[in-house]
Amino acid sequence: xxxxxxxxxxxxxxxxxxxxxxxxxxxxxxxxxxxxxxxxxxxxxxxxxxxxxxxxxxxxxxxxxxxxxxxxxxxxxxxxxxxxxxxxxxxxxxxxxxxxxxxxxxxxxxxxxxxxxxxxxxxxxxxxxxxxxxxxxxxxxxxxxxxxxxxxxxxxxxxx
Numbered sequence: 001x002x003x004x005x006x007x008x009x010x011x012x013x014x015x016x017x018x019x020x021x022x023x024x025x026x027x028x029x030x031x032x033x034x035x036x037x038x039x040x041x042x043x044x045x046x047x048x049x050x051x052x053x054x055x056x057x058x059x060x061x062x063x064x065x066x067x068x069x070x071x072x073x074x075x076x077x078x079x080x081x082x083x084x085x086x087x088x089x090x091x092x093x094x095x096x097x098x099x100x101x102x103x104x105x106x107x108x109x110x111x112x113x114x115x116x117x118x119x120x121x122x123x124x125x126x127x128x129x130x131x132x133x134x135x136x137x138x139x140x141x142x143x144x145x146x147x148x149x150x151x152x153x154x155x156x157x158x159x160x
Contacts, residue, residue, distance in 0.1 A: 006076045008090045008111030008124065010160070014077050017113070021068045024061055032058045071113055078111070085157050088132045090124045093160040096132070099140070099151040108160045109133070128152070 009017070032054055039051035078091035088094055093108045108121045109132065115123035122129045131141045132154070140153045 005074065007071050007074045007113050009071075009075050009077055009113060010091050010110055011077060011079070013110060013114035014072075014075060017068055017071060017075075021065065021072070024065050024068070028061050029058075032061060085159070086136060088135050088154065088157055090133075091160065093158050094132060094154065095156040095158075096152040097155055099153060101150070104155065105152075107132070 035054035036051065036058065039045075039048055039054050042048060042050065045051050078089075085092065088109060090109050090111060093106060095104060095106050097104050106120060107128070108119075109124055109129050110121045112123040112125045115121055115126065124130065124133055127145055128143050131143045132152070135141055135154050137154050137157060140151055143150045143152065
């Protein structure tokens with residue numbers, strides 16, 4: 001069997017996954033068990049929409065618990081205080097100048113599990129994240145995107 005891929009996480013990302021897992025195991029499991037019990041007490045299960053919905057919810061919760069446990073089992077936490085700020089790596093914030101669109105942008109480079117473009121968190125595996133990893137201040141990178149090639153100049157690297 002192939003070894004599972006390491007999942008890079010920042011400490012905040014690790015904490016968020018642990019919190020969600022705890023909530024699913026302690027709160028959600030109990031809630032859905034209660035719904036199933038209530039639905040069972042209504043009698044005939046063959047035409048019981050509440051029972052079916054509760055069983056579906058239970059299956060989804062168990063699948064998510066399994067998914068989170070797999071992430072944690074293969075997690076490698078990036079200690080942000082130890083990140084080398086001479087070059088871009090997971091766990092740092094990067095300010096870049098978008099040469100193509102003439103604007104400054106900031107990204108936080110995170111593992112794929114934590115990526116959220118709305119929060120400016122980009123994955124080290126995304127085209128932009130991948131191109132930036134290992135680069136230094138003043139380096140210029142070309143990134144292949146759906147919109148064509150975009151050029152970024154690295155302006156600053158700092159702890160996020």
